[in-house]
Amino acid sequence: MELALSLGDTPKLPFSFLDKPTKDPLPNLFLTQQGKPSELEKTSSLDPPIQLDLLPFSPVLRSHHSSSHLPIPWLTQPCGPVRERELDVNRFPAMTEEADDGASLSSPSSSVSPFPMDFSMRNNNAEYGGRNKRENEGEAERVSDDDENGSTRKKLRLSKDQSAFLEESFKEHTTLNPKQKLALAKQLNLSPRQVEVWFQNRRARTKLKQTEVDCEYLKRCCETLTEENRRLQKELQELRALKTNQPFYMQLPATTLTMCPSCERVATNPCNNQTNNKAKTLHFTNSQQAQQQKAQAHQIPS
């Protein structure tokens, strides 16, 4: 009996995308829901592999279609100074990297945004406000205090749209090169650091789930082996009992006490399975008793 105990190739595991090369382009992401290239893709100057615009969350689509199809709460909310300050606070932990590669891309204080969909306005408001209006109402002042103190770590909750967008990207490639990271950050109006962290955490979650699946698989293997061991122990007892009750077999080499491959039972008697010649052979080989039986059956002198 052979058991495959490979951690590396568990075909049942639902993470096939992990094996995809990270340099693959994003074919799916180039398409809209209708399967047509998005407007942004048509006009984008980015290299094909890093085009991340599209999907239901494409800012172009949002800007071209009414929000009735894809409700975007933050697009309908007023954009006042308070909200901008909230964004600044949220982005505080990621400022170090923005300083050199992404600050200008997603700066909420920028009066002219190149992106029709301003994710920045939702970082705190849309998501929280949508679920808990009361909490949202008190958010601005509290955040402002923390912002001035600069001592409290603020935590950003990505919107469902942003998370879904990142998920789609993750399905295509679990790691990002700098260009892809920047493009995605630009697309979602997040800092590159936030995108990077999201992918890191996402990989960690995937690995954790994979570990759980592997653990479950090994657990089942262990149970199977335990059962097999129990069965073999039982058969060993049968063998020993047979050895005690039938001293005739004690004269034979140990190899003559074999197990029938067809029925997986100890060969105390010739197997009746006429279709398994090998089993019959095993049962009769080197057996004086068997030779006698053969001689009698076929009239062959022994």
Place this chain on the structure above:
DNA sequence: CAATTGTGGCTCCTTACGTCA
């Protein structure tokens, strides 16, 4: 050409916060 150094990305572990039952 080998050693050193700086940089960026990764994993792993942890913390802090938001949400929900």
Place this chain on the structure above:
DNA sequence: TATGACGTAAGGAGCCACAAT
């Protein structure tokens, strides 16, 4: 309303690969 469990964004340490010196 308070609370604990859970999910997750983010910080930090350590490691590695790679390019520049």
